[in-house]
Amino acid sequence: MSDIVTIAGSPSYPSRSSAVLEIIRERLEARQFTTESIHVRNLPSEALLSGKSDDIRIKEAIQSITDAYVVVVATPVYKAAYTGLLKVFLDLLPQQILAEKIVFPIATGGSQAHLLAIDYALKPVLSALGAQHILNGLYIQDSQLQYTDGFELDPAIEQRLDKTIHALTRHLIHSQNQPAAIAVGK
Numbered sequence: 001m002s003d004i005v006t007i008a009g010s011p012s013y014p015s016r017s018s019a020v021l022e023i024i025r026e027r028l029e030a031r032q033f034t035t036e037s038i039h040v041r042n043l044p045s046e047a048l049l050s051g052k053s054d055d056i057r058i059k060e061a062i063q064s065i066t067d068a069y070v071v072v073v074a075t076p077v078y079k080a081a082y083t084g085l086l087k088v089f090l091d092l093l094p095q096q097i098l099a100e101k102i103v104f105p106i107a108t109g110g111s112q113a114h115l116l117a118i119d120y121a122l123k124p125v126l127s128a129l130g131a132q133h134i135l136n137g138l139y140i141q142d143s144q145l146q147y148t149d150g151f152e153l154d155p156a157i158e159q160r161l162d163k164t165i166h167a168l169t170r171h172l173i174h175s176q177n178q179p180a181a182i183a184v185g186k
């Protein structure tokens with residue numbers, strides 16, 4: 001069981017949206033929280049496409065989400081919405097799986113034109129899965145996430161991400177009464 005589960009909805013590798021999840025996981029692990037990652041692209045495609053929620057790998061993914069306090073979902077914007085890959089996975093999840101969890105939605109996109117895709121596309125499906133505590137989404141344009149030695153975030157995004165990490169940390173400490181995590185910096 002992990003405190004935080006990340007769900008990566010990109011079919012690509014390497015992937016910008018998945019790299020953001022990696023950054024978040026590293027920072028939360030530095031605060032002594034446990035994390036787990038679900039890369040939907042690595043789940044069995046036959047199970048995803050034929051709606052087999054009893055597939056063992058799908059069941060394990062569902063269990064990880066069920067056990068977590070925080071779920072971070074990241075997707076690239078595809079045709080003004082989230083990816084079809086993410087949708088087939090979300091379709092397999094039980095109805096209220098996100099109730100009682102803090103959910104943090106993230107999208108990366110090539111342009112600012114689809115900045116609101118998190119609000120009009122992703123958030124409604126997260127709500128349909130029972131999510132009541134959805135944090136403000138983080139939209140990152142490709143130009144704000146540069147690759148040199150590793151992925152590097154634009155300072156403005158860095159600042160917003162930092163605030164969200166602090167909010168998640170506070171929530172996790174409250175949920176689990178983990179005072180040891182407070183003192184650990186970014």
Ligand SMILES: Cc1cc2nc3c(=O)[nH]c(=O)nc-3n(C[C@H](O)[C@H](O)[C@H](O)COP(=O)(O)O)c2cc1C
Pocket residue numbers: 010011012014015016017018075076077078079080081108109110111112113114142
């Ligand atoms: C099939 C496809 C459709 C896309 N559609 C959009 C779009 O509608 N709006 C947008 O801003 N970017 C769009 N993009 C760009 C990606 O959202 C962007 O490059 C994203 O950061 C890729 O994330 P990833 O590396 O995690 O896959 C599209 C890319 C692909 C491959």
